[in-house]
Amino acid sequence: MTGDNVLAVIFNSTSNDFDSVTPQVWGPAGRALIDALRLQPGERVLDVCSGTGASAIPAAHAVGPTGHVDAIDIADDLLARARTKAAADGLTNIDVICADATALPAPESPYDALSCAFGVFFLPDMDNAVRGLLDQIPGGRIGVAVWHDGALADFSATFFEEVATLSGQPQPTAGVRSASDEPRPINRVETVPLITDWLTSLGVVEVRTQVLSLPVPCTDEFAWSMILGSGLRGALGGFSDDQREQLRRNFIQALSDKDIREVNCDTLIAVGGVP
Template structure:
């Protein structure tokens, strides 16, 4: 089975993202905006925006005198974000289909932002350090960065059960666990999944006054939420190429495995790291 591109995975998940938003993406996005100290009148750049959970939250905060630029390379997600903004009456937000790694140094209307936010996206970037270091240059001096990632052990049992079922149905080995010992470079998420790690990482790429905190998100396990979390996230990529019967087999086995393993809640704890661009 060919591995789908990240854009293909997230475009295919666009219609399901909103199923998870009320319980996961929405609360995480609102908290990300708040902990980035987004304020009335601010100009905000939200990257890896998806359907706009954090971008829409920022637009509500900055008001008519502020503005939000939301960027993602998955066109279907961006379209859903535009629709949500229109439905909410938000006219101070601009959704763009672009590669966030090419924004720095363009010299057009990109730059001078008060706040840079990124929810659950930095660990998908090809070179996480270089990309976010460049994005920092789009902040005004003293501007603020806020990044949301999964906390250490979030979704651990949940994704383990899911990938085991995918492996059973496809008769292929499950993907390596990101935190398992490896001869290769560490998975990006393992470098930023605790308060200490993400603080050190922000400082290493040039941010100052870095700190971190955890948003506890424990969602009661139900069949509906569990499968929506698969379809409305990057986990969906593992289903690419399967026919309907195979997907139904994965779903049934996965949901039963969660019950058999005694998983009564889904750990969606979110780590939020914040910092500033130096004043000079």
């Protein structure tokens, strides 16, 4: 069902590289999101867009053996890694499920909390998709992690410039495009006021938002891993292996020419209650 989804194809293709940047990026953000949700032992958590489990696994630790986490994603290959990690941690309170977060059945019993790290802006019709997810947690809490304004900006702009040069095709800027000229979903939630107002508009109350500062040294290894292990990888689709290697070299050189020594991976963490 989810295998033909273009995002599933892209994210499955990241699976060998995704966890290369987990220590610097996905991991700290996922843990900060779960800390902000203040999960209690025994709670039931729905974690969507789980990837390799950066937030789902800390959630399972937080709710303990009497609690439970359902971790949902469309990319089976990332989920396989999440399962391996959960087993390595001895977790028996997590189900890792391949499913589309926009088409979930009503839960047998409502969840206490929903977590979603770097996922909401990938959901088609973000507002309606999140409204549907809120129906899964009546009386519960929602926690969302997204890129902060300026995160990855120079980095991804440099990458797309090099993609454009190599392909001869003009490239859009980074991010998930929306139909028409509307702001991209990723830009609609990229500041404290924006994400606070957005969640409030969906009916979430008492929204608390923090900025997690995540500056990562821009080593050659990190830079290319961040391309291969994130949605940015989608831009590599039309290139041969030789072209990809050329692109890697050009990109690393361009980062050096621009004196980009640090990648801004700052993350917004927003949590709130669902009446």
